[in-house]
Amino acid sequence: MESDWKWDRLDPTERQIAELLVQGKSNAAICAEVLLSRARVQDCIKRILIKTGTDSTRGAIALLVGERETQALLHVLEQAMDGVVILQDRVVKYANRMLREKLGYDVEEVVGAPFAELVAPAFRGTMTKNYELRMQGKPFPTSYAARFLCKGGQEKDATVASAGQISYCGRSAILGIVVERIGEEKARAQHSADRSVRD
Numbered sequence: 001m002e003s004d005w006k007w008d009r010l011d012p013t014e015r016q017i018a019e020l021l022v023q024g025k026s027n028a029a030i031c032a033e034v035l036l037s038r039a040r041v042q043d044c045i046k047r048i049l050i051k052t053g054t055d056s057t058r059g060a061i062a063l064l065v066g067e068r069e070t071q072a073l074l075h076v077l078e079q080a081m082d083g084v085v086i087l088q089d090r091v092v093k094y095a096n097r098m099l100r101e102k103l104g105y106d107v108e109e110v111v112g113a114p115f116a117e118l119v120a121p122a123f124r125g126t127m128t129k130n131y132e133l134r135m136q137g138k139p140f141p142t143s144y145a146a147r148f149l150c151k152g153g154q155e156k157d158a159t160v161a162s163a164g165q166i167s168y169c170g171r172s173a174i175l176g177i178v179v180e181r182i183g184e185e186k187a188r189a190q191h192s193a194d195r196s197v198r199d
Helices: 012-022 027-034 038-052 057-077 097-103 121-135 184-198
Strands: 083-088 091-095 143-149 155-168 171-180
Touching: 012 027, 012 038, 012 057, 027 038, 038 057, 083 097, 083 155, 097 171, 121 143, 121 155, 121 171
Parallel strands: none
Antiparallel strands: 083 091, 083 171, 143 155, 155 171
C-alpha cells in the first residue's frame, strides 16, 4: 500500500534537501552542505515540488512541516487508553493500538479498510450518516452508541465521540474516539474490584 505521506515519496537526497529547506537554508547553503552543484540542487527541488504536488518551495515546506506535526500527534495518539481512529474518504486512515487490540485486528487489516466493514450491520446506516454530516460541516451528534465487528465476528458495544473534522495529509478527515461500553454487571464487578484494591 502506498504511503499517504508526501515525505515518504522523496528519495534520500530529496529528503536531505527538503530537511534543509524546512530549516530555512538558502540554495547556496544547501549546495555547500550536500556537496551538489546549484543545478543539481535546483533539479532536486523541482522533483520535490512534483512529488509533493505543490507549485512553490514555500508550499512544499508548509506541507512537509504539517506532515511532521501530524506524525508527532499520531505518535501521541498511539499511547491513548481509548480507541482513536481517523477516517477519510470513508476509509480508515489511522487506528491506534488500543482500538486495534479491542477489535482484534492487525494494523494491515484495519488501515485502508472501508470503515463500514468494521461496524455491525445494524449500525452502519447511522455511522455512515454521521460521517457524511461531519464531512459536510453540518450539525451531528458529538457522541453516540455504536457497535463494532471484532475480527472473530463478535460484536462490541462502544460510544463514539467525535472531535469533528481535521486536516490529515492535507485533506479533510474525521477524528473519532471510541470508548468501549461495558455492561452493567461488568461495570459493577470492576467497581467492586477497584474498591477492594483501595481498601
